[in-house]
Amino acid sequence: MDIDLITNILYAMVRTGTPLLIVALGELICEKSGVLNLGQEGMMLMGAVVGFIVTLSTGSLTLGFLAAILAGILMSLIFGVITMELSANQVATGLALTIFGTGLSAFIGTNYVGKPITGLEPIDIPVLTDLPIIGRMLFGQDLLVYLSLALFGGVYWFINHSRPGLILKAVGENPHSANAIGLPVFKVRYLAILFGGAMAGLAGSYLSLAYTPLWMENMSAGRGWIALALVVFASWKAERVLLGAWLFGLASILHLVFQGMGFSVSPNLLATLPYLATIAVLVILSSNQNSRLVAPISLGKPFYAKT
Amino acid sequence: MxxxxxxxxxxxxxxxxxxxxxxxxxxxxxxxxxxxxxxxxxxxxxxxxxxxxxxxxxxxxxxxxxxxxxxxxxxxxxxxxxxxxxxxxxxxxxxxxxxxxxxxxxxxxxxxxxxxxxxxxxxxxxxxxxxxxxxxxxxxxxxxxxxxxxxxxxxxxxxxxxxxxxxxxxxxxxxxxxxxxxxxxxxxxxxxxxxxxxxxxxxxxxxxxxxxxxxxxxxxxxxxxxxxxxxxxxxxxxxGENTPVSTTYPKVLGTTPTLTVSNLNLHSHDAFGVHLKQLNLQVNAGEIVGIAGVAGNGQEELLAALSGETRASAGHIQFADTDIGPLTPDRRRALGLAFVPEERLGRGAVPEMSLTENALLTGFLTGLVKRGMVAWKKTEAFADQIIADYKVKTAGRHAQADSLSGGNLQKFIIGREIMQKPRLLIAAHPTWGVDIGAATAIHKALIELRDQGAAILVVSEDIDELFLISDRIGAICDGRLSPLKPTPESSIAELGRQMAGDFSDAATISPRPTTSRAGSLH
CATH class of the missing domain: 3.40.50.300 (P-loop containing nucleotide triphosphate hydrolases)
Known part of the structure; x- marks a missing residue:
């Protein structure tokens, strides 16, 4: 392999892993509060289509991203009201949200399929970007990649070092105890759900405005589901979520590289590689752990305050 | 000012x-x-x-x-x-x-x-x-x-x-x-x-x-x-004035061994579980053996091994002449073993089933099921009899188990087990969360069963209760069982040391008489 190929693989690895990283960080926060939202895929698609339509009609990428975040928040608000106010089953509600989001995004995006926009461009820093191997990976990405890294740092610090993060973990572990010592369980869970929605919306719009600047039905292609698995196999640790997201990116690129090199394996089979590789690595990492100490203990269980 | x-x-x-x-x-x-x-x-x-x-x-x-x-x-x-x-x-x-x-x-x-x-x-x-x-x-x-x-x-x-x-x-x-x-x-x-x-x-x-x-x-x-x-x-x-609260029961000596546990080692698969280590225990016909202990010291694991929810290898748990270690719970019940678990709702009884149906759940071996069909008339009569004999306060046999108060449901469960005339009754925390009136009734029922010649094992965190009803007493700590002593020869202090894992025979410390406590409330 020549240097250029390696440079490009590393660049594309980070780029491909970015939407996954963003949506998984949102889901991580959500699950830390004890809420399991399976609606990631639907929220991502809504973010993707809304972001695309807004950018196409206003010409502003910024507005597109903001609109996508808003769309994700609104979708998660539906989830929040149904699971928190009506105490509905989180799994069923999340599944319904994904089906709803998939259908609705296809419906409102019908007239936008195949329309071209100018997507978010990578930055170019003279000299640094042209460095061999790491130049494009570190200094030639688009702004959202750097934002995703900032988000990772923020989430990592929040969970491990901040007081609100401690409250978040406490609520996810034992909402009844949290309520008994006076922590606002409902508020914490709502905020976590909305953050998860915002991140899913942003991740969706990264697909339609930066990664492949166009709108296509079902364009998230299961990334929402992979993000859910990622959080579990990352043992609810932010640093492992980052690792898993980039692994997924690397495997996605490698399967294209292998095809390009003319491997005589069915391309469909090769396309499963990123999913298999990511899960395999994380399963190995998370084996031999005491699962009762890793998962938020109240995950998926509704909380009823007794008065 | x-x-x-x-x-x-x-x-x-x-x-x-x-x-x-x-x-x-x-x-x-x-x-x-x-x-x-x-x-x-x-x-x-x-x-x-x-x-x-x-x-x-x-x-x-x-x-x-x-x-x-x-x-x-x-x-x-x-x-x-x-x-x-x-x-x-x-x-x-x-x-x-x-x-x-x-x-x-x-x-x-x-x-x-x-x-x-x-x-x-x-x-x-x-x-x-x-x-x-x-x-x-x-x-x-x-x-x-x-x-x-x-x-x-x-x-x-x-x-x-x-x-x-x-x-x-x-x-x-x-x-x-x-x-x-x-x-x-x-x-x-x-x-x-x-x-x-x-x-x-x-x-x-x-x-x-x-x-x-x-x-x-x-x-x-x-x-x-x-x-x-x-x-x-x-x-x-x-x-109030109308509930009997004070009783003492005579201590007796058992006769032939009914349950013999010898050198039982059991590895718990639960991450927070306790492993049973070299456990020896004998319960004789006609006596009550009490095991004290702070929660989480192997009680659950011991009870599961005795009831058959977890199975031991052959040669460690003997019921009369049968090696029951590898047997499933229903096979053990068929031999005459009865079990009152700690959790009333969920294990002792199914919360959303009626008392009749709950009576059937462990009573099915006593002729309530014929050729695969439930004899409902008989089952209803069985439930009615438990309710009457054990003074269970309820709307009737059709009432759901979870509509009963803790004490009344416990009286029902204990009654259900005792009416099947077991040769060995294992009761976990029999009066936990039960009021004094019901606790007294439950204690009386256990003593009566003992006097009819059954062997009884009681695991409890309530020391007063154990001193009141047990004929021999000991404690479990970190999966190990202390040697059992006749209750009058033990003392609160000694049992306390055993609960903390000190099994040495403190003969130098004169045992405190326990009769004054037995005369008290529990």
Missing amino acids: PQHPIPPRLTLRGITKQYPGCLANDDIHLNIAAAEIHALLGENGAGKSTLMKVIYGLVKPDRGEILWDGLPLDVKDPAHARKLGIGMVFQHFSLFDTLTVTENIALALGDDAGDIPALASRIRSVSEKYGMAINPDRQVHTLSVGERQRVEIVRCLVQDIKLLILDEPTSVLTPQEVDTLFVTLRQLASEGCSILFISHKLNEVKALCHRATVLRGGRVSGACIPAEEDTLSMARLMV
């Missing part, structure tokens, strides 16, 4: 709280002075829990008034209560297992917590001052039950505390740990802190508390100075 009397620290006036179908608190009046240790006595369902939740801001009363240092007060929520200096130690701990001691305490302190290292050193100094050694950096799931309680207490003490509420704090402690706790509480009171001590253990209230208020059926049924009362008169205030 006229001198104003100092108002009590806390005054409750006419507190009333109505739940659907239940008046939990009815016009309750209570005064607690500074530096006073005040007992709140009452049976399950007397309204103790509701009342303390009102004080702590978890429950809003429908009527009534709370005065704090003489001024009216509306406790908005637990955070507000803590700001006022009201701390609470819950019966079921409100700790977070995966967080450290310091993180747990930081959560409760709100914005006053400060940074973690500073708080950790504050925790260290407070815990040393009050004789409750605790390592702030440990994760809570690694702590014993007694240590967890210390965390709850220290959590209250790192703040400026004026009123400490303890809900049944001794139910999870060994007798020695209880003594240590009392030393701490007395020290705290001498510094001016008021303590509200909620309990139904009269000996402890007598030993610790300055005054007592007794609740019954949601109302104040009396107030007294515990030191001037005997336990019987306080018990009367708790249960």
Whole structure:
């Protein structure tokens, strides 16, 4: 392999892993509060289509991203009201949200399929970007990649070092105890759900405005589901979520590289590689752990305050 | 100038709280002075829990008034209560297992917590001052039950505390740990802190508390100075005049071995489980063997191995002449073994099934099922007979199991097992959360079964109960069982040491007579 190929693989690895990283960080926060939202895929698609339509009609990428975040928040608000106010089953509600989001995004995006926009461009820093191997990976990405890294740092610090993060973990572990010592369980869970929605919306719009600047039905292609698995196999640790997201990116690129090199394996089979590789690595990492100490203990269980 | 009397620290006036179908608190009046240790006595369902939740801001009363240092007060929520200096130690701990001691305490302190290292050193100094050694950096799931309680207490003490509420704090402690706790509480009171001590253990209230208020059926049924009362008169205030509360039972010697456990080693697959180590145990026909122990020391694992929920390899568990180690629970039941599990709802009975159906669940071996068909008439008669013989208060055999109170459901379950005339009955915590009247009825039923020649094994955390009904007694600690002794030869102190894992035969210490305790309430 020549240097250029390696440079490009590393660049594309980070780029491909970015939407996954963003949506998984949102889901991580959500699950830390004890809420399991399976609606990631639907929220991502809504973010993707809304972001695309807004950018196409206003010409502003910024507005597109903001609109996508808003769309994700609104979708998660539906989830929040149904699971928190009506105490509905989180799994069923999340599944319904994904089906709803998939259908609705296809419906409102019908007239936008195949329309071209100018997507978010990578930055170019003279000299640094042209460095061999790491130049494009570190200094030639688009702004959202750097934002995703900032988000990772923020989430990592929040969970491990901040007081609100401690409250978040406490609520996810034992909402009844949290309520008994006076922590606002409902508020914490709502905020976590909305953050998860915002991140899913942003991740969706990264697909339609930066990664492949166009709108296509079902364009998230299961990334929402992979993000859910990622959080579990990352043992609810932010640093492992980052690792898993980039692994997924690397495997996605490698399967294209292998095809390009003319491997005589069915391309469909090769396309499963990123999913298999990511899960395999994380399963190995998370084996031999005491699962009762890793998962938020109240995950998926509704909380009823007794008065 | 006229001198104003100092108002009590806390005054409750006419507190009333109505739940659907239940008046939990009815016009309750209570005064607690500074530096006073005040007992709140009452049976399950007397309204103790509701009342303390009102004080702590978890429950809003429908009527009534709370005065704090003489001024009216509306406790908005637990955070507000803590700001006022009201701390609470819950019966079921409100700790977070995966967080450290310091993180747990930081959560409760709100914005006053400060940074973690500073708080950790504050925790260290407070815990040393009050004789409750605790390592702030440990994760809570690694702590014993007694240590967890210390965390709850220290959590209250790192703040400026004026009123400490303890809900049944001794139910999870060994007798020695209880003594240590009392030393701490007395020290705290001498510094001016008021303590509200909620309990139904009269000996402890007598030993610790300055005054007592007794609740019954949601109302104040009396107030007294515990030191001037005997336990019987306080018990009367708790249960009323018509319930028998005081009995002693003659101790007997068993005859032939019915259950023999020899060198049982069992590896627990639960991450928080306890491994059974070299366990030896013999229960004879016609005797009751009692096993004490702090929760989580292998009781669950032992009970599961005996009932058949987990199976042991051959050669370790013998029932009469049969090696039952590898047998499933139904095969063991067919041999004459009966089992009363700790959890009434979920294992002892199916909550949403009727009493008739629940009677069938373990009674099916006694002719209630013929050729695969349920004989409903017979089953209904069986359920009716349990309800009548064991005075189960219920709307009838069609009532759902979860509609019964804990005590009544327990009477039903015990009755169901005893009516099948078992040769061996294993009962886990038979009177846990049961009021005194029902507990007495359950004890009588067990003694009667014993006198008919059955072997009975009782595992309980209630030491008074074990001394009352057991003929031989011992304790389990960390998966090991102490040698069993005839009850009259043991003592509270010795059993306490065994519960803490010290199985040495302390012959040098003369055993305290247990008859006076047996004459008391439990």
